Amino acid sequence: MDNYKPQKELFVPVERNEGESEKISRPSLSFWQDSFIRFRKNIGAMLGVFVLIVLIVMAIFGPMFNEYGENDQDLSVAKMPPKIEGLGWIGMDGTLTTVQTADTLEDAERKALMRFSNQEEFIDMTVLSNGANGEAEVRAVYDPYAAKGLEENFWFGTDGLGRDLWTRTWLGTRISLFIAFLAAAIDLVIGVAYGGISAYYGGRVDNYMQRIIEILVGIPNLVVVILMILILDPGILSIVIALTITGWISMARIVRGQILKLKNQEFVLASRTLGAPDNRILRRHLVPNVLGLIIINTMFTIPSAIFFEAFLSFIGLGLPTPTASLGTLIDDGFSSIQIYPHILLFPAIVISLIMIAFNIVADGLRDAFDPKMRE
Template sequence: MDKEKLNKDLFVPAKKGKDTSEDIRRPSLSYWQDAWIRLRKNAGAIFGIVTLILIGVLSLAGPHFNQYGLDDQDLGHSRMPPRVQGLEEISWLGLNGNKSEIFEAATVEEAKERALSRWTQTDYEYVTFDVISEGNGTENSARVEGNFDVYAEKDMNDIYYWFGTDTLGRDLFTRVWIGTQISLLIALVAAAIDMVVGVAYGGISAYYGGRVDNIMQRIIEILVGIPNLVVVILMIMILEPGILSIIIALTITGWTGMARIVRGQVLKLKNQEFVLASRTLGSSNSRILTKHLIPNTLGMIIINTMFTIPSAIFFEAFLSFIGLGLQAPDASLGTLINDGFKSLQINPHIMIFPAIVISLIMIGFNILADGLRDALDPKMRE
């Protein structure tokens, strides 16, 4: 563009007064406000927050969505497949109350007979078949997909079990959400105790240093040297199985990781100028720890706690799965998965739903912890 054709009125000198020359144009943000802004930009962390909130709400409200209680049994309704009102026509969702399975035999008729014997039927009234292959008379050459309408066969057309029922005829939807309540309760309490004990132990050890630090760290090394699973199993065997015994078992050695992280952070901070200034002004050791050192390690504490919670949930589920956790008739995600594993091939829905819930909880906490780690680290700031 020809410079001579430009209008000189377009160029106006910027006016700057003495009172506005040093104005801060960008809004002032605190550490936590800045961390929240960065966390909101992390799609994975937001997904984790939404997932955990949704599961938390369902764990509290879900048992009240229907009239079935935790221990309401009806052996006539044993192993009912999931059925949701309004979704019966969408067959691929598997929520239409039908049992589906592929049967193989030498002929189509033999495959159909196998289906009837599996479902203890004497006629074809409630069973439909889709022939996949006709077969040529050889073994397992004919393949037939059978669909058995269990609700119609038991005259339960007006009854809906959203997650189906277990072997005793108990509603799985209610039991899954009550089990989620118990699993979350155990994990949150265990993580809170780990956080309190670990932060106090690691902070005191690092701040006083010297012989105190040496002795306290040797204690941690002894505890870490003993396999965690052995300690937990011994505690479960000594104490009566239940929620309290599992929490105690999880917290015996669970705090050591938090203590080491806090110790490392306090060692890095305790000789800095703001701590020296506080000590010079006469602050006590407890005040320096609680008002200056621990708050400056809060980011690492939150992140480590977020990773501790899913670990505690998984450990509780593992103990319940091997029979050392909660005992019947109590329900947790581990006990429900254990019950479903026994009949996985015939009635997979008993295991699938609690497995999905525990998987979502694990994924939600882990990706949220990753997002918090990035948001609370000033080095990650754009």
């Protein structure tokens, strides 16, 4: 091996032409296509999208599934438990259950009967402990649908005034989503315009605009909202105004930061040396580069708006009765949470699903738009 020298003839120069080395074999993908591919791979986010689609479809079409109106009161069927045919095994069998304890068996049974207005023939009583050791315990299962001779079912039950909760839950979802989308859209328009102008024109304009923002941030949000609600008549519009009066600030700050960063990038300077007018630079160069962040921020704004609306309704500043929103429904259900938990349960589940789904989707979008930002 030591003195082995490969012969010169063995070496042949590789044929290499200029065109070949400049070729790109990867398919051409725009930023949005690339992001979409990344987003589709994110199982959690796709699940979130699915949940959101289902909820939105239900919010639109759910109330049409049965004949009950939003405000159809019928006190004779007040506080009916949820009943869906075939779903009895998860507890939606239209019965109410109570467990009563007393010193003696008779006392316990009497208490159970009193709980369900003494309609003995519709109560199924099970003795859990017969009182031999000084404490008796019975479980009573009551079937109000049979007791009232009802043919139709209330899928989510009824509230204290006998209104169908299925209808009201989806109508409430609709209104909550409407408020959230409207608030997010207004935040977006004001925030992007304000932040964009502040950053792009810079200097003194920026200075004054930022001071105004600081003053607005300095006032506690809840105080502003309460004052707004006091001045305006309670309703969807006043809640939206209350939400947006300070809500656009975070959007404005994000957009301002991004545009400050972008406006001195060389591609913007290049556009200026080509003689591009301001609106072209904003439209073609700045906005497309901030759009990803704007979308992400809007997606985070929507659930917080829903939550804030629910919170306002819950503390009694929200929509006036009888309008249903997720917040007012939860407020209603909360008053009888121990005896009739179903009134609270369904709107609570829906609002939780909306919040979780929006947050997961927004998270997924952030990862898709900017894979470097992850961790």
